[in-house]
Amino acid sequence: MEMITDSRYLVRNFLTENLVKCAQDTPSNRVLDVGCGKKPYKALFPNAFFYVGIDISSILADVKGVGEYMPFRNKIFDTIICTQMLEHVENPIKVLEELNRVMTDNGVLILSTHGFWVEGHERTDYWRWTLQGLNKIFKEAGFNIIWSNSMKPFPSFFQLVSLFLPSGFIGKLFQMLVNLSAPILKEFGNRGPNINVVHILKATKGHSIDEKT
Numbered sequence: 001m002e003m004i005t006d007s008r009y010l011v012r013n014f015l016t017e018n019l020v021k022c023a024q025d026t027p028s029n030r031v032l033d034v035g036c037g038k039k040p041y042k043a044l045f046p047n048a049f050f051y052v053g054i055d056i057s058s059i060l061a062d063v064k065g066v067g068e069y070m071p072f073r074n075k076i077f078d079t080i081i082c083t084q085m086l087e088h089v090e091n092p093i094k095v096l097e098e099l100n101r102v103m104t105d106n107g108v109l110i111l112s113t114h115g116f117w118v119e120g121h122e123r124t125d126y127w128r129w130t131l132q133g134l135n136k137i138f139k140e141a142g143f144n145i146i147w148s149n150s151m152k153p154f155p156s157f158f159q160l161v162s163l164f165l166p167s168g169f170i171g172k173l174f175q176m177l178v179n180l181s182a183p184i185l186k187e188f189g190n191r192g193p194n195i196n197v198v199h200i201l202k203a204t205k206g207h208s209i210d211e212k213t
Contacts, residue, residue: 011159
């Protein structure tokens with residue numbers, strides 16, 4: 001759980017809330033976590049027969065590898081999660097094609113990625129996305145987005161401000177104020193520039209339902 005004084009509290013809280021929602025709506029027996037890191041969301045799938053994490057460097061990964069070339073047979077996973085990874089891969093469409101290949105025909109992909117964000121926060125940092133762009137590459141890879149949600153402009157703005165606050169005691173006080181204020185101010189809606197620091201979506205191989213919050 002993120003501390004209220006953490007600089008990435010808002011974006012991680014947004015992701016957790018939406019991933020919980022997606023997991024509850026998605027019965028999952030065989031789960032693949034692509035770019036799994038420390039597997040922070042494994043607990044959201046307690047009924048999975050098996051939960052496999054693939055990552056290029058994490059010591060907690062069950063399989064070492066990259067998203068463009070995964071050593072799994074076709075149509076084996078009914079749920080795939082991929083959080084904050086698509087912006088770091090060299091070939092995002094190839095990754096999506098691989099996810100499509102290893103997912104069952106009735107399976108579900110849950111994916112999150114950055115919209116507007118600072119550069120260079122990881123060793124490889126190639127891409128930023130709009131929902132329009134995500135729709136385009138998902139269709140090219142054989143997916144249809146059936147649900148999506150983006151972090152609203154006011155919380156997104158405050159999240160970006162948080163990244164520049166100092167780390168000392170005074171900075172932590174400001175950080176706490178920012179993190180407490182952002183959820184209240186999001187009620188102002190989408191006034192001003194459409195800034196979204198993160199997108200999360202659910203996709204299938206079937207026809208598009210075209211739901212959006």
